[in-house]
Amino acid sequence: MSEIRTTIRIRRVPDLDTPIQADTPDELLRLLYANRGLSNPDEVAPGLExxxxxxxxxxxxxxxxxxxxxxxxxxxxxxxxxxxxxxxxxxxxxxxxxxxxxxxxxxxxxxxxxxxxxxxxxxxxxxxxxxxxxxxxxxxxxxxxxxxxxxxxxxxxxxxxxxxxxxxxxxxxxxxxxxxxxxxxxxxxxxxxxxxxxxxxxxxxxxxxxxxxxxxxxxxxxxxxxxxxxxxxxxxxxxxxxxxxxxxxxxxxxxxxxxxxxxxxxxxxxxxxxxxxxxxxxxxxxxxxxxxxxxxxxxxxxxxxxxxxxxxxxxxxxxxxxxxxxLNRERRSIEDSMKEAAESVLDALILDGESLPPGLCLFGEDWHQGVSGIVAARIRERYHRPTIAFADAGDGRLRGSGRSIEGLHLRDAIDWVDRRHPGLIEHFGGHAMAAGLTLRPGCLESFRDAFVEAVRVQLGDIPPTPEIRSDGALPVRLLTLETAEALRFAGPWGKDFPEPRFDDLFEVIEARCVGDDRRHLKLRVAPSGGSAIEAIAFGLGERIASVRGMVRLVYRLDINSYRGQNALQLLVDHLAETVDM
Structure with missing residues (x-):
């Protein structure tokens, strides 16, 4: 697997170095809503009227x-x-x-x-x-x-x-x-x-x-x-x-x-x-x-x-x-094999001494059309490049599913290619962040070059450094089940109204890999001045060797229910061995 890893910058909203100034979950929620542009909690999700x-x-x-x-x-x-x-x-x-x-x-x-x-x-x-x-x-x-x-x-x-x-x-x-x-x-x-x-x-x-x-x-x-x-x-x-x-x-x-x-x-x-x-x-x-x-x-x-x-x-x-x-279990199995193949394609680019282009077009002869979008999303997340994954439609044409990054309107990029290079694309459609298209036979290489140029038009040669949003450092007094419960039902959270994330330094007490494929990282961590807390970092099992001492976590609060008992758990969205703020 490639050793290239995209640097991620933690962006606090608001940009404060001090811990969040709140003593209760209700006070915390008011601050979180304000961070999302709402001063009145009643406006979060009013009634149907x-x-x-x-x-x-x-x-x-x-x-x-x-x-x-x-x-x-x-x-x-x-x-x-x-x-x-x-x-x-x-x-x-x-x-x-x-x-x-x-x-x-x-x-x-x-x-x-x-x-x-x-x-x-x-x-x-x-x-x-x-x-x-x-x-x-x-x-x-x-x-x-x-x-x-x-x-x-x-x-x-x-x-x-x-x-x-x-x-x-x-x-x-x-x-x-x-x-x-x-x-x-x-x-x-x-x-x-x-x-x-x-x-x-x-x-x-x-x-x-x-x-x-x-x-x-x-x-x-x-x-x-x-x-x-x-x-x-x-x-x-x-x-x-x-x-x-x-x-x-x-x-x-x-x-x-x-x-x-x-x-x-x-x-x-x-x-x-x-x-x-x-x-x-x-x-x-x-x-x-x-x-x-x-x-x-x-x-x-x-x-x-x-x-x-x-x-x-x-x-x-x-x-x-x-x-x-x-079917979903079968889909996950297909996705895993396709992702490994896609990583191999990227490894070959790196072994050839090339840097990754600003936009990625990947193709596998035996890839499954129905899973290509998920693979594109996984590669996009890892390398922070707009990515289109193509699969053979069975008649010489290729069907692609793409996922974009902030700042790159994917449908507009494909439209740019279609206008300047007519005859490559049979049809396409989509949104800023996701799009699909069908290429005519024999057009993959020409489309790849044109797509890279289309991405350069919008982003330049190097995509901007990706950011992960944080609401700041959560005081130890609010690292509780009560806070987790309040946040759980305070949404609905989602795109452009993100679920609250926090970041802080934690001491790693224990780290081990879990899951059938051991690709998840199970941690026991302690904040400064606080008691040890369980944490889970999905998909980060490969980081086991480097996780020790003090780490910075970007996390969400979660409740782990097991055999009728509830315990506070951190869902880790980003882990940095050194401070990257």
Whole structure:
């Protein structure tokens, strides 16, 4: 394995050398919220009444016109989602919501990562037509599906697009497009996940149907908030910014999960992951539930994940959750082997005496398409380079999944390549931090050179030094279970509203490797003037030989529950043998 290791700078917010000035968990929370730009704790996650208004979503009225007509005339609505957790939760929410609103012919179709590729395609439209669909409702895709939508119209199908991805230069000619990121949309939260867009659409649809007298004794009006568990899961899984609007959606969904009012599939996924629904947090959704749900789309098809979220039978949900858990274990095994191969590619670069380029494009002949994005993320984290991992699509083309670093807009970089080197890329899409693309046969080397140049345009030859944010040194008096408990439920924490991290010097009393592959580092450490505390550093087992004496840890507070006993534990996010501030 390469010896190159990216230097990480610890950045305290605010930039203070003194310990945090707080005596109680409540005082600490007020300071932490202030560090995140909130002076009023009540603004962290207010109630549903504080959500951004429905009326500001551009394209909503046209979407309602078409869907109301479809519901009233019993037309067959086919939901076409994406093969990730956002697409799966959004598809399940759309199907559940439309049925609850009175639609009698509703089903779903999820593209295969391997045979269809991302989003609504002409092939998928043909399949929808063969099933008898009359209206296609896209979820988490469609904003770039020009050809597919034209094919749908040729076959007599209507298309309503709901998406949150960035549009291209022109919008497809769908019957309606609901996307907060489309031109002319004044919706204040540009960070809605695909499932969030669906929730807003359903809420508006319910209001329109209510105003028309649709509901009555034989058709009760549904409480759509009861499915905010799906919105919370998809929002966290898609790692969108937890702005005020998204914090409300996630917080309300978590409250329902903790109260035992989640759908059977969410509860089953928490169970197989060993997480207690009554204590569920955004971290549980993002790091334990979402990977199991995503495993279906990565290795087989996401239909299994959607069905798990649609069933109301707890036994059936648990059966499918166990299948998803098994797929996730297989995914981890594939990922490990692919990561080792990727490291070997980088080793060869270093052995040749070359420095790493500012952007990395890696390819393995036997790599799995469904895991390439995770491998790209792991390599990105280790070397702090925007990384695209390519796998063979089986027909000479290569499918790539990329992950970026702060300061590099990945979709824009790929677009830069496409504009200046037409003919390399068949299609692409994505966000600032993650994107996917398909290369035409024989184009990898040309794309690699062009991509490196695109990265240089945005970042220069050397990417900026990565930073890890810290809220400062936590006083020993607050290194307690009470503080850990308060922080656990004080969120929801997530992207752009980060879970509190602290940093300080600790004396290493004991260090050992744990886990089946011994890749995790288990520590027993003591702060200055405090008692020894257990700590766990996931994935840092390779550092065992150098961890001794005094180290600086960047950590989060956690509670380790074992055999009915709770103990304070530090989750180590960064470990430095010498002070690097």
């Amino acid at each position: 504080a959500l951004a208004p429905l009326t500001s979503l551009h394209g909503l009225e046209a979407a309602l016109d078409r869907l109301v007509a479809a519901i009233r005339s019993d037309q067959f609505i086919l939901v076409v989602g994406d093969y990730d957790a956002d697409g799966a939760t959004g598809s399940a929410l759309a199907v559940r919501g439309l049925r609850a609103l009175g639609a009698r012919q509703v089903s779903f179709l999820v593209p295969s990562r391997f045979s269809n590729g991302y989003g609504l395609s002409p092939t998928l439209v043909e399949a929808a037509h063969a099933q008898g669909a009359e209206v296609i409702l896209t979820v988490d895709n469609g904003i770039s599906s020009h050809t597919a939508i034209a094919r749908a119209h040729a076959l007599g199908l209507s298309v309503v697009v709901t998406d949150h991805h960035l549009p291209g230069d022109a919008l497809p000619k769908a019957e309606a497009i609901v996307n907060p990121n489309q031109p002319g949309c004044t919706f204040p939260s540009k960070h809605l996940a695909g499932v969030g867009v669906v929730f807003y659409l359903l809420a508006a649809l319910r209001r329109r149907l209510r105003e028309s007298g649709w509901f009555g004794p034989g058709r009760p009006e549904p409480n759509l908030a009861e499915r905010l568990d799906l919105v919370a899961l998809g929002t966290v899984a898609d790692v969108v910014s937890l702005d005020r609007n998204n914090r409300i959606l996630v917080d309300q969904g978590l409250r329902r999960i903790r109260a035992g009012r989640a759908c059977a599939g969410v509860l089953a996924l928490l169970q197989v992951a060993g997480r207690d629904p009554a204590r569920a947090t955004a971290t549980d959704l993002g790091f334990f539930v979402a990977p199991r749900l995503n495993a279906a789309g990565r290795l087989t098809e996401m239909s299994l994940g959607v069905e798990c979220l649609l069933t109301d039978d707890p036994a059936r949900a648990l059966e499918m959750a166990n299948q998803l858990d098994a």
